[in-house]
Structures are given as C-alpha cells and as structure tokens.
Amino acid sequence: MIISLMAIGVVLSLISNAIEFLMAIGWQLWIAAACLVLAIVFLVDRFRPNERRTSKQNPSNLPGDPEAPSATVRSSHNQPPSPAKQPVTEAAIATVVKPAAAPAGNRMPGRWLGPGETVELAGVRIEGGMIYVGNVALSAGLANEPSRINPALDVSTEAVALHSDISGFGADYGAMSPTERKAYLLWLAGGRSDPNAPAELVLLYFMGLERRLLVDCRHDDDAKLDAIFIMAELQRLTAVYGHHHMISNAVGNLRDYLNCVSFIQGGAPLTLPTHQVSRGQLPLSLGVTLRELLKHPRPLPAEWACFWGVAIAQPRAAARSPALFKSAFTKRYSQMCGQGIAVTAPSAFVDFRYQPTSFALGLEYCEPVKLTVPQPKACEQMQVQLKAVVDAAMQDIDRYSRYVAKNACSEAALEAQLLLPQWLQDPALQSSLRQLQQVVAQGQLMITWEDLLSRLHASGNLVKGERGLLADLLAAYQIATEPHLGLCSKALVSPDLLVLYPRQADDQPEAVQEVELSLVEIGLDLACIVLHSDIQHQDSRKAYLLSYVDKLISVTPAQRHRLIARLTLSFTRPPALAPLRKLVAPLSANSKQATAKLLTDMASAGDGISAATVRMLEKLYPMLDQDLQQLYSGLHSPSRASYQPPMPGEASPVPAAGFSLDTERIAALQRESQSVAALLATVFVDESPLPADSGAGVDQSTSDATQEKSEHTGMCGLDPEHSHLLRQLITKPEWTRAEGLVLAAQIGLMLDGALEMINDSMLDLFDELLIDGDDPIQINQDLLEQLPS
Structure with a gap:
C-alpha cells in the first residue's frame, strides 16, 4: 500500500x-x-x-444487473449425494428441505422454486415452491414459459375475490390483468386446493409442473428428484379438481403418458387411468395393455374392458356414479363374455404421442410411443361386444342415476336404492335388511312406519310406487307386511303401525284380493271394533278370533299368516269405521247377514256381554242392513256362544258338551252354511239384476242408495272433497308446495295423500299421471284436454 x-x-x-x-x-x-x-x-x-x-x-449476479436482489436459497435436495454412495428416498428428500423467504424485486433471474421453498411476490407469501419465477429467460433451450411469474409485472393492490370470473388470458401469466395476477398469487398462497377456483388458474399452475417433468428432467438431476413431489402433486390435483373436465383430462393424460413410458422402460407397473377420455379415443395405457395381451394371449380384464367401454359409449350414468357403473359392468361382463373378450391378431403399428397442455411445449419434448395393437377391424368387433355390455349395465343403474341427478337425496337413501337391482344396493342397506330378517324370522314384529324408514335409511316418506318397490325388496328377504305395502292405497304417515312377519312360499300379493279372504278381512275388522268396545272381555274374544282364523280351511297358509298379522294390528289399534262403511255397502244381503253372525258369535264368547258391546252391535247391525231383533235373539240363543260360522268348504262344528242336540236346529244351520258358502263367491259383486218385469218391486232403500251414490260421485270418480281440490289445481300449470298445503287444508285434506289419490284415479282412467313434482307441484297440461269439464 x-x-x-x-x-x-x-x-x-x-x-x-x-x-x-x-x-x-x-x-x-x-x-x-x-x-x-x-x-x-x-x-x-x-x-x-x-x-x-x-x-x-458469484455468477448469480449477472453483469450489468446491479439491482438484482439476493436469490431465494435453494433447498438442499438440489445438491443430492451420488445415488451410488447414498440411496435417496422420498422421506429423506422431504427431511432435507430448507425453505427460505426472499422478497421478489423488480428483477429476478428466471428459475424453478423447488418443493418446500418460499417466496414473497407483491406482498403475497407463497409457500411450497414448485413454480417458476423471475423476469429473465429460463434455460434448457426453452425461453418462453407461460407459467413463469414475472415480478416486474403489475399486480393489483386491491382486495380480489378468488372466485371472480377470469376473462380468458390464454393460459399465460404475462397476458393476465393485474386483478387476475393477484387472484392467481392468492390461490397459490392459499394451498392450491380451493375446489371452486377458476380452471384457468389451475391449468396455469399445471403447465409449470408439466414443463418440469418433460423438459427439465432431461438434463437436470434436481428436476429428477422433484419428480417424486410433482407426481404426488398431480395426484392431489386429481382428487381436488377431478370434477372439472378440462383439469381432469390435462392431469390424467400427463400421468397416463408418464406411467406408460415408465412401464415400457421396465419401471412401475401399469395402472388404470382415473380420468375420462374423449369419445372414440384409444388411450395410451389401453394401447399398452392390448400390446401386452397380444404378446401374452389372455382375455381382456374386466377393469380395462370397463375403461374402454366408457371411452366408447360415454354413458352419463358412468360419469354420475362411476363406482356403481363399474360394479354393474363387471357383473354383466362376466355374464355376457364369460372369462372376457379375447384379444387376437392380426395387429398393426400405432404411434402414440402426448399432446402437451402448454402451448410453449412442442412435440419434440414428448417422445412418441410405438405400440403393436390389434388392427382397427378387430378393435371394432371388440367395441361392439363392449357396447352391448355397457347397455346392459346402463339398464341396471339408469333409473337410479336419473333419480339421484334430479333429486337432492343422498345416493345411499332408500328412495334411490329401491331403483337398483338387489345385488347393486348399498351394503349398509343390505346389512339393515339382514338384521331385520333375523328378527322377523323369530316371529311377528310390530313397528311404526317411521321406525321402519329410519332403519332402512330413507330420507323422507315414500309414495305409492316406492312402497311397492319396498314390498318387493322385503319379500326378497322373506319379510311380509300387514298392511301390504304394494296394495295399500292410503298414504302412510309416521305413527302408522305395521306388522312384519315371516313370508311364506305361497305368499303372493294377488292372493289377498281373493273373494273369500276379502270377506273375512271385513268381518275381522268389524269384530275388532266390537272387541275394543269392552275392555274387560278382550282376552277371551281375542282368543276366539285367533281360533276362528286358525280353523279356516278355505285359505292358504300364507293367507292365514296375513290374517293373524291383521288381527295383531287390529288388537292394538281398532280399524276405522268410516272406510268399512264403503266396503260393506256393496255386499249382498246374504253376505251382510253372514258378517253379522260373526259379530254376534264373537261378542257371545266369554263370561258375559257388556252394555257397551250391545250398543256397538246396535250401531253396526243397521249398517249391515240387519234387524235389531235378530241381534237380540242371537245374543240370547243358548248355543250361540259355542257356534263358529263356517267358511266355504268347512263342516259345521259339533256343539260343546252339556247342550242337548236339536236336530231341527242342526239342519237349519247346515242350510245356512251352504248358503254362506255360495254367497262368499260373490263378495264385492252386485247381485244379479232382477228381470225387467220386476222393476216395480225393487227395494226403495236400494234405489235411494244408488241415487245418493251418484250424487256424491265427483270428477273422474273422486269424492266431492278430492274433486274440489282437483278443480282448483287444474286452474294453473304450477303451484308451490305452500300453496298446495293451503288449498288442501281449506278442504280438510292431507296434501300428499290427496295428490296420490288423484294420480291413482288418473292412472286408472288415462294411464298417465296428472300431477308431478313435490315443490313446485306441476300439472300435466297435455292430460287436461282429456279431463271432463
């Protein structure tokens, strides 16, 4: 110095x-x-x-760039040890990541931020790395990178809504507006997992990952280490944004390409793609599978057949319920194709190329994959077979799929599951049904309608058609119900009771419509009304009715079980008298007389007859068109208590010991038994019309009843109340549920039951529903023209 x-x-x-x-x-x-x-x-x-x-x-500070800030410290996994000296695992890589924050300045050399690094851009702190930043061109022979965040570009300082509309910036950060750049930075900083984020932001981020895998991995060892994290990130994006077609296709195609290249090079095993390919497209992974099946001949596996079938037909149900469609396809594929479709020669050479999502990546960065696959004609024959299997699977789940798409109920709800074949139904529902089957196998089970729906995971009440499907499902588990759900006309409400009992082999729904059984049901219902009029003598009368049903020989075992279940239900809650009036009215005179005798015999069973019981019989006898004197004489008859009215084909019972035999009385009873047996076959059928010359002798009461019935017949065979509601509803094409409830309440009807009764009438007359929907309630305008004025 x-x-x-x-x-x-x-x-x-x-x-x-x-x-x-x-x-x-x-x-x-x-x-x-x-x-x-x-x-x-x-x-x-x-x-x-x-x-x-x-x-x-320090070459990082470029000459002529005095304002360049200090660069973000790279994670230590960017300088890994030699693989020969120390094996590198994903866990080991994750432990050596050392993130460091570095505010971005106006100028920054273009570079990749590895996993775990942090950067601050425009006041937004972004953690996790895996993005390109800087305003200086990137290396690796590819200067233009649309996902590179240029810190020199303007970013809005105002509050920005992440879900704001993106105007379409052509998937380039440089082409974004300041507001859109702010939204992108906020999405990166927020964990990159908002499922409602605009697809453009996710695709811009994906382009950077795509470049890192396809370009940087060619010459950069650090990039090869980053590939582990990037593949995991692609899988995460698929889980979060798989519902978006553009994102799912972009991520799925890249994963499929890399998986196939790795498999061909002897790496990881080939996996089934998780994304839906375009119609008619032969996916790369499927081409590799076909190549392997040609080299080692064996049938096409069901999972790959399903994937190819979906690519061919693109069924909507497969997109709505992929797992369910796969189950249906697998079963139908086994049934229709046995071990599977054979993949045979002749073959052809096909070049598969990956089409990058980023416009900056040319095809030179995506090496073509040359495969030997079946010729197009052979592929067409296989596609025809697959299309048939797809159609069969669609029939299994189509109604279910459309119902779930239209209604807000859960896919596991009973209403939706009833539309599926039993073998496709939800395991939770099948488990509940098996538990119920085990309980019912031990004997009868009385249960409320609400409790039954709760056990079977219903989301609400069931309409008539759904109740019929439930009856069929319960029958498959050997469970029968009383009342029969498929034949019950009235809508069930939560407190209503049902009796579940073991189903017999001959238990068919149509059996309960037989004439003899219908008469017995009416008689038992009226007898239970009499039974509930006197609490003191119920036990003996219950035993009498059970014995009466047990001794019937004109019914099948299944019908006998149904009658006993009906009695069990009526012993708990007496039947309503009003509906029975309508059922008794069309009976013939002799049928009414036979029913009256059953009531008198049941009342006579036990130690005595109370005044309340007599009053109830006095109320029912006129309804049966019977003289009260017959009631009194019957109650005082010494042999009445032991007499049980015979059914068709039954022999008259022998009187109890202690009574003397009256031969004249026995002969009279035999004649009565024969007349009852003949009359039971005509229940619910009007008596034969009288000859024309006897018109003057027609009973006046019958004429009055006919006139009264015609006066009360309303629109389309409905009663006056339902007719009035129908005339109100057809005045406009649509009603809200609240409006419908008000209309029904004004008339004194329950809305759901009234609408169901109106629709039943329309089905009987026109084979078409008039009312559809729950809220709003829609009126079928095409059917209005056929309604009487």
Missing part, C-alpha cells in the same frame, strides 16, 4: 513537470492529458482486486 502511494506521488510530480513543459511547447498538451487519464484508470483498477474476485465467484 505504501509503495503504491509513493508511486502515485512520483507520477503526480512527473505529470506536474510535464504540464509545465507542455505549456511551453503548447501543441503537445492534449497528448499529456490523455496519458494522465489512462494512468488514473490503471491505478483505480489495481485498488479493487477483491471486488473482482467476489464477482467471479
């Missing part, structure tokens, strides 16, 4: 002498000045040796 100062002093002295000399000679002044400047520059340069050395050792 001292030597340098002495040298400077000598130089300055020489320069001073030179100037004095030049002033004397004049024209050489400019030459001396130039030499002085060169000397000063040389000395200054000699004074900065350390600064030059530092600049050479």
Whole structure:
C-alpha cells in the first residue's frame, strides 16, 4: 500500500513537470492529458482486486444487473449425494428441505422454486415452491414459459375475490390483468386446493409442473428428484379438481403418458387411468395393455374392458356414479363374455404421442410411443361386444342415476336404492335388511312406519310406487307386511303401525284380493271394533278370533299368516269405521247377514256381554242392513256362544258338551252354511239384476242408495272433497308446495295423500299421471284436454 502511494506521488510530480513543459511547447498538451487519464484508470483498477474476485465467484449476479436482489436459497435436495454412495428416498428428500423467504424485486433471474421453498411476490407469501419465477429467460433451450411469474409485472393492490370470473388470458401469466395476477398469487398462497377456483388458474399452475417433468428432467438431476413431489402433486390435483373436465383430462393424460413410458422402460407397473377420455379415443395405457395381451394371449380384464367401454359409449350414468357403473359392468361382463373378450391378431403399428397442455411445449419434448395393437377391424368387433355390455349395465343403474341427478337425496337413501337391482344396493342397506330378517324370522314384529324408514335409511316418506318397490325388496328377504305395502292405497304417515312377519312360499300379493279372504278381512275388522268396545272381555274374544282364523280351511297358509298379522294390528289399534262403511255397502244381503253372525258369535264368547258391546252391535247391525231383533235373539240363543260360522268348504262344528242336540236346529244351520258358502263367491259383486218385469218391486232403500251414490260421485270418480281440490289445481300449470298445503287444508285434506289419490284415479282412467313434482307441484297440461269439464 505504501509503495503504491509513493508511486502515485512520483507520477503526480512527473505529470506536474510535464504540464509545465507542455505549456511551453503548447501543441503537445492534449497528448499529456490523455496519458494522465489512462494512468488514473490503471491505478483505480489495481485498488479493487477483491471486488473482482467476489464477482467471479458469484455468477448469480449477472453483469450489468446491479439491482438484482439476493436469490431465494435453494433447498438442499438440489445438491443430492451420488445415488451410488447414498440411496435417496422420498422421506429423506422431504427431511432435507430448507425453505427460505426472499422478497421478489423488480428483477429476478428466471428459475424453478423447488418443493418446500418460499417466496414473497407483491406482498403475497407463497409457500411450497414448485413454480417458476423471475423476469429473465429460463434455460434448457426453452425461453418462453407461460407459467413463469414475472415480478416486474403489475399486480393489483386491491382486495380480489378468488372466485371472480377470469376473462380468458390464454393460459399465460404475462397476458393476465393485474386483478387476475393477484387472484392467481392468492390461490397459490392459499394451498392450491380451493375446489371452486377458476380452471384457468389451475391449468396455469399445471403447465409449470408439466414443463418440469418433460423438459427439465432431461438434463437436470434436481428436476429428477422433484419428480417424486410433482407426481404426488398431480395426484392431489386429481382428487381436488377431478370434477372439472378440462383439469381432469390435462392431469390424467400427463400421468397416463408418464406411467406408460415408465412401464415400457421396465419401471412401475401399469395402472388404470382415473380420468375420462374423449369419445372414440384409444388411450395410451389401453394401447399398452392390448400390446401386452397380444404378446401374452389372455382375455381382456374386466377393469380395462370397463375403461374402454366408457371411452366408447360415454354413458352419463358412468360419469354420475362411476363406482356403481363399474360394479354393474363387471357383473354383466362376466355374464355376457364369460372369462372376457379375447384379444387376437392380426395387429398393426400405432404411434402414440402426448399432446402437451402448454402451448410453449412442442412435440419434440414428448417422445412418441410405438405400440403393436390389434388392427382397427378387430378393435371394432371388440367395441361392439363392449357396447352391448355397457347397455346392459346402463339398464341396471339408469333409473337410479336419473333419480339421484334430479333429486337432492343422498345416493345411499332408500328412495334411490329401491331403483337398483338387489345385488347393486348399498351394503349398509343390505346389512339393515339382514338384521331385520333375523328378527322377523323369530316371529311377528310390530313397528311404526317411521321406525321402519329410519332403519332402512330413507330420507323422507315414500309414495305409492316406492312402497311397492319396498314390498318387493322385503319379500326378497322373506319379510311380509300387514298392511301390504304394494296394495295399500292410503298414504302412510309416521305413527302408522305395521306388522312384519315371516313370508311364506305361497305368499303372493294377488292372493289377498281373493273373494273369500276379502270377506273375512271385513268381518275381522268389524269384530275388532266390537272387541275394543269392552275392555274387560278382550282376552277371551281375542282368543276366539285367533281360533276362528286358525280353523279356516278355505285359505292358504300364507293367507292365514296375513290374517293373524291383521288381527295383531287390529288388537292394538281398532280399524276405522268410516272406510268399512264403503266396503260393506256393496255386499249382498246374504253376505251382510253372514258378517253379522260373526259379530254376534264373537261378542257371545266369554263370561258375559257388556252394555257397551250391545250398543256397538246396535250401531253396526243397521249398517249391515240387519234387524235389531235378530241381534237380540242371537245374543240370547243358548248355543250361540259355542257356534263358529263356517267358511266355504268347512263342516259345521259339533256343539260343546252339556247342550242337548236339536236336530231341527242342526239342519237349519247346515242350510245356512251352504248358503254362506255360495254367497262368499260373490263378495264385492252386485247381485244379479232382477228381470225387467220386476222393476216395480225393487227395494226403495236400494234405489235411494244408488241415487245418493251418484250424487256424491265427483270428477273422474273422486269424492266431492278430492274433486274440489282437483278443480282448483287444474286452474294453473304450477303451484308451490305452500300453496298446495293451503288449498288442501281449506278442504280438510292431507296434501300428499290427496295428490296420490288423484294420480291413482288418473292412472286408472288415462294411464298417465296428472300431477308431478313435490315443490313446485306441476300439472300435466297435455292430460287436461282429456279431463271432463
């Protein structure tokens, strides 16, 4: 340092002498000045040796870029040990990540932020890395990267809604508006997992991952280490944004391409793609599978057949319920194709190329995959077979799929599950039914309608058609119900009771419509009304009715079980009298007389007859068109208590011991038994019309009843109340449920039951529903033209 100062002093002295000399000679002044400047520059340069050395050792600060900030510290996994010295695992890589924050300036060299790194851009702190940042061109021979975040570009300082509409920036950060850039940075900082984020933001992020895998991995060892994290990130994006077709296709195609390349090179096993390919497209992974099946002949596996079938037909049900469709397809594939579709020669060569999502990536970065696959004609024959299997699977789940798409109920709700074949129904429902089957196998089970629906995971009440499907499902588990759910006309409400009992082999729904059984049901219902009129003598009368049913020989075992279940239900809650009036009215006179005898015999069973029982019989006898004197004489008959009215084909019972035989009485009873047996076959059928010349002798009461019935017949065979509601509903095409409830309440009807009764009437008359929907309630305008005015 001292030597340098002495040298400077000598130089300055020489320069001073030179100037004095030049002033004397004049024209050489400019030459001396130039030499002085060169000397000063040389000395200054000699004074900065350390600064030059530092600049050479730190190439990250580019020449001519004095404003470049300090770069983010790279994660230590970017300098991994040699694989031969120390094996690198995903867990080991994750443990050496050392994130560091570095606010971005106006200029930053373009680079990749590895997993675990953090950067702050425009006041937004972004953790996790796996993005490109900087405003200087990237290396690797690909300068233009649309996902690179340029910190020099404007970013909005205002609050930005992440779900705001994106105007369409062509998948390029540089083409985004300041507001859109702010939204993108916020999405990155928020964990990149908002399922409602615009697809453009997710695709822009995906392009950076795509470049890292396809371009940087060619020459960068750090990129190969990052690939583990990027593949896991692609899987996460599929889970979060799989519902979006564009994102699912972009991510799925890249994963499929990389998986196939790895498999061909002897790496990881081939996995089934998780995304839905375009119609008619032969996916790369499927091509690789077909190549393997040609090399090692065996049938096409069911899972790959399902994937190919969906690619061919693109059924909507497969998109709505992929797991359920796969189950249906697998079963139908086994049934229709046996071991599977054979993949045979001849074959053809096909070049598969991956089409990048990023416009900046050319095909030169995606090596083509050459495969040997079946010729197009052979593929067409296989596709025809697959299409048939797809159609069969669609029939299994189509109604279910459309119902779930239209209604807000859960896919596991009973209403939806009833539309599926039993073998496709939800395991939770099948488990509940098996538990119920085990309980009912031990004997009868009385249960409320609400409790039954709760056990079977229903989301609400069931309409008539759904109750019929439930009856069929319960029958498959050997469970029968009383009342029969498929034949019950009235809508069930929560407190209503049902009796579940073991189903017999001959238990068919149509059996309960037989004439003899219908008469017995009416008689038992009326008898239970009489039974509930006197609490003291119920036990003996219950035993009488059970014995009565047990001794019937004109019914099948299944019908006998149904009658006992009906009695069990009626013993708990007496039947309503009003509906029975309508059922008794069309009976013939002799049928009414036989029913009245059953009531009298049941009342006579036990120790005595209370006044309440007599009053109830006095109320029922006129309804049966019977004289009260017959009631009184029957109650006082000494043999009445032991007499049980015979059914068709039954022999008259022998009187109990202790009574003397009256041969005339026995003969009369036999004649009555024969007449009852003949009349039971005509229940619910009007009696034969009288000859024309006997019209004057028609009973006046029958004429009055007919006239009264015609006066009360309303629109489309409905009663006045339901007719009034129908006329109100057809005045406009649509009603809200609240409006419908008000209309029904004004008339004194329950809305759901009334609508169901109206629709039943329409089905009987026109084979078409008039009312559809729950809220709003829609009126079928096409059917209105057929309704009577």
